[in-house]
Amino acid sequence: MANIRDVARHAGVSVSTVSNVLNGRANQMRQETLERIEQAMKELNYHPNRVAQQLKTGQAKMIGLLVPSIVNPSFAALAREVDLAAKKHQYRVLLGNTYRQEEEERAFLEDMMSHGVRGVIVAASNMEKPYFASAAAQGMIMINYDSRMPGGDVYNAMPFDSVSMDNVEAGRQAAQHLIDRGCRNIVFVTEATPTVSRSHKIGGFLEALRDSGLPCEHRIIEGKALSAYGDTEMSELGRALAGKVLDISPHPDGVVAINDALGIGLLVGLRDANISVPGDISVVGIDNIPLSELINPGLTSVMPPLAKMAELMVDRLLVRIEEPAIAPEEMLFVPTLVSRQSVR
Amino acid sequence: MANIRDVARHAGVSVSTVSNVLNGRANQMRQETLERIEQAMKELNYHPNRVAQQLKTGQAKMIGLLVPSIVNPSFAALAREVDLAAKKHQYRVLLGNTYRQEEEERAFLEDMMSHGVRGVIVAASNMEKPYFASAAAQGMIMINYDSRMPGGDVYNAMPFDSVSMDNVEAGRQAAQHLIDRGCRNIVFVTEATPTVSRSHKIGGFLEALRDSGLPCEHRIIEGKALSAYGDTEMSELGRALAGKVLDISPHPDGVVAINDALGIGLLVGLRDANISVPGDISVVGIDNIPLSELINPGLTSVMPPLAKMAELMVDRLLVRIEEPAIAPEEMLFVPTLVSRQSVR
DNA sequence: TTGAAAGCGTTACCAC
DNA sequence: GTGGTAACGCTTTCAA
Numbered sequence: 001m002a003n004i005r006d007v008a009r010h011a012g013v014s015v016s017t018v019s020n021v022l023n024g025r026a027n028q029m030r031q032e033t034l035e036r037i038e039q040a041m042k043e044l045n046y047h048p049n050r051v052a053q054q055l056k057t058g059q060a061k062m063i064g065l066l067v068p069s070i071v072n073p074s075f076a077a078l079a080r081e082v083d084l085a086a087k088k089h090q091y092r093v094l095l096g097n098t099y100r101q102e103e104e105e106r107a108f109l110e111d112m113m114s115h116g117v118r119g120v121i122v123a124a125s126n127m128e129k130p131y132f133a134s135a136a137a138q139g140m141i142m143i144n145y146d147s148r149m150p151g152g153d154v155y156n157a158m159p160f161d162s163v164s165m166d167n168v169e170a171g172r173q174a175a176q177h178l179i180d181r182g183c184r185n186i187v188f189v190t191e192a193t194p195t196v197s198r199s200h201k202i203g204g205f206l207e208a209l210r211d212s213g214l215p216c217e218h219r220i221i222e223g224k225a226l227s228a229y230g231d232t233e234m235s236e237l238g239r240a241l242a243g244k245v246l247d248i249s250p251h252p253d254g255v256v257a258i259n260d261a262l263g264i265g266l267l268v269g270l271r272d273a274n275i276s277v278p279g280d281i282s283v284v285g286i287d288n289i290p291l292s293e294l295i296n297p298g299l300t301s302v303m304p305p306l307a308k309m310a311e312l313m314v315d316r317l318l319v320r321i322e323e324p325a326i327a328p329e330e331m332l333f334v335p336t337l338v339s340r341q342s343v344r
Numbered sequence: 345m346a347n348i349r350d351v352a353r354h355a356g357v358s359v360s361t362v363s364n365v366l367n368g369r370a371n372q373m374r375q376e377t378l379e380r381i382e383q384a385m386k387e388l389n390y391h392p393n394r395v396a397q398q399l400k401t402g403q404a405k406m407i408g409l410l411v412p413s414i415v416n417p418s419f420a421a422l423a424r425e426v427d428l429a430a431k432k433h434q435y436r437v438l439l440g441n442t443y444r445q446e447e448e449e450r451a452f453l454e455d456m457m458s459h460g461v462r463g464v465i466v467a468a469s470n471m472e473k474p475y476f477a478s479a480a481a482q483g484m485i486m487i488n489y490d491s492r493m494p495g496g497d498v499y500n501a502m503p504f505d506s507v508s509m510d511n512v513e514a515g516r517q518a519a520q521h522l523i524d525r526g527c528r529n530i531v532f533v534t535e536a537t538p539t540v541s542r543s544h545k546i547g548g549f550l551e552a553l554r555d556s557g558l559p560c561e562h563r564i565i566e567g568k569a570l571s572a573y574g575d576t577e578m579s580e581l582g583r584a585l586a587g588k589v590l591d592i593s594p595h596p597d598g599v600v601a602i603n604d605a606l607g608i609g610l611l612v613g614l615r616d617a618n619i620s621v622p623g624d625i626s627v628v629g630i631d632n633i634p635l636s637e638l639i640n641p642g643l644t645s646v647m648p649p650l651a652k653m654a655e656l657m658v659d660r661l662l663v664r665i666e667e668p669a670i671a672p673e674e675m676l677f678v679p680t681l682v683s684r685q686s687v688r
Numbered sequence: 689t690t691g692a693a694a695g696c697g698t699t700a701c702c703a704c
Numbered sequence: 705g706t707g708g709t710a711a712c713g714c715t716t717t718c719a720a
Contacts, residue, residue, distance in 0.1 A: 001457070001482060003697055014707040019699060028705065050458040051404070052697035054395045055712050062438075062459075069424065071634065076420045080413065083441050092455060094406075095439045097427050111436060113345070114394040115406075138345060235638050268640050290415060291635060294579050296612050347713055358691045363715060374689065396713035399696050 002044035011040035022048055054116045063317060064112045064120035066096045066105065073289040074259070075123060078145065081310035082121060088311075089318060102129065109135040119317035121145055127160055136160070141320045143313050146197055159328055161320070163313050165304035166332040167197045171204025173337050174256040174284040174302050179212050181343050183254030183282055186214065189241050189266060190258035191234065192222040198258060201286060205256055221245060238265020239272070245281075246273055253281060254343075260285035260292045263299050267342065278344040288338055298340030305333050346388035355384035366392055398460045407661060408456045408464035410440045410449065417633040418603070419467060422489065425654035426465060432655075433662060446473065453479040463661035465489055471504055480504070485664045487657050490541055503672055505664070507657050509648035510676040511541045515548030517681050518600040518628040518646050523556050525687050527598030527626055530558065533585050533610060534602035535578065536566040542602060545630060549600055565589060582609020583616070589625075590617055597625060598687075604629035604636045607643050611686065622688040632682055642684030649677050 004022075008015045013033060020026060021037050040046070054060045065082055067075040083093050094117060096108035109131055112120055122132070123145040136142060136159050144162040171188075178186050188205045190198060206216050221244050225237045238257060245252060245266070257263030263285030270277055277283055277297055285292060288303035312331060320326055348366075352359045357377060364370060365381050384390070398404045409426055411419040427437050438461060440452035453475055456464055466476070467489040480486060480503045488506040515532075522530050532549045534542060546564060553560050565588050569581045582601060589596060589610070601607030607629030614621055621627055621641055629636060632647035656675060664670055 004699095005697080015698085016700080016708075017706055020706085023699080030705065033705080047454060047458045049399075049460075049697050050455075051395060051398045051460040052712090053699080055393075055399050055696090055714090056698045056700090058712080060395070070414065070427070071417070071420050071424050073415070073417070073420075076415050076417075079439065080415050080441060083414070083439065092459070093439050095423070095427065095437050097424060110391060111394075114391045115436070116393075116395040232634050232637065264638060268638065271640055290576050293576065294608060294612070295639060296615060348715095349713080359714085360692080360716080361690060364690090367715075372689070377689080393713050396696090397715080399698090399712090400714045400716085402696080 001049075002046045003049065004046075006044055007037065007040045007046050010044060011036045013037060058116060059118060059321070060116035061090055062092045062094050062115070062117050063314065064094045064096060064108065064117050065123070066098060066108055066120055066125065067123045068100050068125070069097050070095060073261070073291060074287055077289065077306055078123060078310065081306045082314065084307070085311040085314040089314065091314070091318075098125070100125075102131075105129070106131040109140065113138060113140060118321045119143075121313050121317065122160075127158060132160070133158075139324070141317055141324065143317055143320075145309075145313065161313075161316055161328045162330045163309055163316075164197065164330075164332060165309070165335050167200030168204035168207070169332075170286050170302045170304075170335045171201035171206075171256070172208045173204075173335065174201075174286055175205045175208035176212075177284055177300070177337050177339075177343065178254035178256065178282055179208060179214070181254075181282060183252075183344075184214060185250065185252045186254040186256065187219050187221050187245060187248065187252045188256045188258070189221045189238070189245065189262060191237060191262065192224045201258060221248075234259065234261035235265035235268070238262035238267075239269035240265075242266050242269025242273060242275075245270075246275065251275075251281065255281060255283045257283060257285045260287040260289045260299055260301050263301070263342075264291060264295060267295065267297070267299065277342050282343040284337075284343060286335075292338075292340065297342045300340045300343045301338050302335045303338050304335045309333050345393075346390045347393065348390075350388055351381065351384045351390050354388060355380045357381060402460060403462060403665070404460035405434055406436045406438050406459070406461050407658065408438045408440060408452065408461050409467070410442060410452055410464055410469065411467045412444050412469070413441050414439060417605075417635060418631055421633065421650055422467060422654065425650045426658065428651070429655040429658040433658065435658070435662075442469070444469075446475075449473070450475045453484065457482060457484060462665045463487075465657050465661065466504075476504070483668070485661055485668065487661055487664075489653075489657065505657075505660055505672045506674045507653055507660075508541065508674075508676060509653070509679050511544030512548035512551070513676075514630050514646045514648075514679045515545035515550075515600070516552045517548075517679060518545075518630055519549045519552035520556075521628055521644070521681055521683075521687065522598035522600065522626055523552060523558070525598075525626060527596075527688075528558060529594065529596045530598040530600065531563050531565050531589060531592065531596045532600045532602070533565045533582070533589065533606065535581060535606065536568045545602060565592075578603065578605035579609035579612070582606035582611075583613035584609075586610050586613025586617060586619075589614075590619065595619075595625065599625060599627045601627060601629045604631040604633045604643055604645050607645070607686075608635060608639060611639065611641070611643065621686050626687040628681075628687060630679075636682075636684065641686045644684045644687045645682050646679045647682050648679050653677050 008018045098104040119141040146164045223241050225233045285299045285301040288301040292299035292301050352362045442448040463485045488504050490508045567585050569577045629643045629645040632645040636643035636645050
């Protein structure tokens with residue numbers, strides 16, 4: 001592979017001049033020189049060596065994406081959007097699956113450091129862990145996806161931006177939709193692990209019930225997923241929780257699932273119990289994974305504006321790499337309800 | 345961040361000595377020196393700069409993974425297994441989504457070159473395209489996943505390894521399972537684009553019918569998917585093709601779908617038409633995506649040994665990077681049938 | 689057993 | 705406007 005020196009020689013100029021072209025400093029260059037250089041690049045099929053650029057500048061044109069598991073459709077969708085957004089800036093995405101293992105998270109961050117990656121999007125992990133702070137101290141820029149940041153003082157002490165769907169609004173929309181369609185006995189079904197996004201969703205959900213004068217007691221049905229949050233496990237949980245929903249008497253007429261994977265499991269569990277959806281019970285999910293459109297009945301769901309969110313995260317990351325002093329912010333995105341057949 | 349010189353200084357040795365430790369050449373080193381160096385690394389929290397190593401050695405500890413879309417569950421599953429396999433060798437995975445755009449594929453390969461990545465796993469793309477050959481000529485090691493390689497002379501001229509499920513066997517197993525369960529009027533439903541893996545599956549399918557003395561005429565039902573092979577499109581196609589299946593008279597009692605996404609669509613389409621699965625028609629898919637376990641009825645499917653395949657691909661890639669002269673091979677993996685509720 | 693120094697491909701500063 | 709050259713952090717050969 002040709003290098004910058006070959007190009008310089010071939011064009012009869014110095015290395016610095018070629019470098020100037022490469023770095024957009026060709027404005028006050030003689031037109032003829034520029035052309036000769038560009039010509040040489042073409043002829044030699046020259047592509048700058050990113051590794052050398054990195055070594056010199058300390059900047060890799062890569063961002064890291066840390067997710068629990070790419071097999072989970074929500075994170076696959078996120079990965080796609082992040083990839084797309086990164087491409088607009090000529091960045092590539094380094095993927096890290098952590099399976100919720102602390103050791104994997106730590107190793108990923110360290111690897112990113114040594115690979116010269118300066119920015120990482122961290123999806124759905126608890127950023128209070130010390131290695132996040134320590135990576136930040138070493139200059140790693142991180143941005144949190146999906147509101148796993150603790151609130152209050154601790155949050156303010158954290159040097160991380162946070163981007164998420166407005167989970168309060170999501171919970172509210174889901175509940176309100178059921179109320180609008182005539183449901184009056186509505187429950188919220190969820191995995192038991194407490195997170196900020198979870199409590200926000202529940203908050204919005206209860207708010208909607210309260211605003212409509214519906215009872216707010218014993219509305220939360222929860223269960224513990226078996227293993228790390230694979231999608232399959234989440235759906236299995238949903239299937240199991242269908243039983244708990246039907247233990248309630250009288251049967252609820254509307255259910256909000258904390259995410260679509262769980263909602264889909266719920267659909268299966270209800271069908272197993274010969275309950276008709278939406279005939280007997282209406283179900284709304286939160287997430288809008290591709291699958292929700294495919295199954296029967298299609299799962300009505302509250303959808304985050306993922307593409308916009310990914311773009312903002314990438315943009316923000318790149319800005320912050322240049323200007324680390326910018327104060328961290330929490331950015332919320334308003335979701336939209338996608339209506340399908342699981343609600344009457 | 346501390347560098348190798350800091351460590352050397354701190355330990356009172358030369359840079360080369362530290363480098364020797366880093367590269368496992370510490371066997372004939374004085375124990376005491378080694379300890380001092382290791383101590384210094386700890387104290388300074390030293391991590392070697394991969395970028396500098398790369399620049400020097402031309403080897404990035406990264407492999408590329410080129411997939412049409414990570415949102416497709418089959419590729420997400422592949423990505424997970426590849427990530428796991430790569431981790432065993434301390435490699436990271438650079439993800440490229442191409443959405444079946446030639447331009448994206450070309451750009452990805454070029455980027456990998458300039459990032460110093462020496463090995464790429466190429467999933468389900470036609471490797472006859474000239475840029476693959478050109479990347480290979482520049483020293484990029486590539487391995488093809490899922491048998492999209494052309495056969496015969498052209499194949500032999502290609503410097504690529506190929507790893508795939510034994511698609512003939514997969515088609516055979518699917519058909520044989522239906523036959524074993526008593527189906528006698530069996531069809532194969534597929535997307536229309538011709539590929540090697542497709543024709544192998546069909547080949548195995550027909551072979552099984554022939555061996556059991558069943559009719560082999562007009563057994564292939566096909567349709568064109570709308571856009572790039574998103575999973576959604578594939579399922580939509582399956583849903584549409586349910587109609588074509590039911591146009592056959594008498595109705596088939598068994599269907600093999602070329603992949604699970606299509607099979608799931610088929611299930612939905614059949615239900616829409618008030619056909620019972622498996623009561624009236626049995627369905628088998630090929631792929632075994634996580635979703636197949638979740639839906640109702642669960643889709644019986646032929647499963648490739650993905651983890652093994654990913655491990656072999658990564659191992660082979662790394663071997664070949666060291667020893668590019670090794671003759672390319674085609675490696676086939678025997679699939680297993682996973683029985684669920686979609687077959688009577 | 690350890691050290692000195694060249695060089696990987698690029699950038700950026702300072703001369704001319 | 706263009707060129708010379710010292711880094712960036714590491715590996716590796718050669719010498720001591």
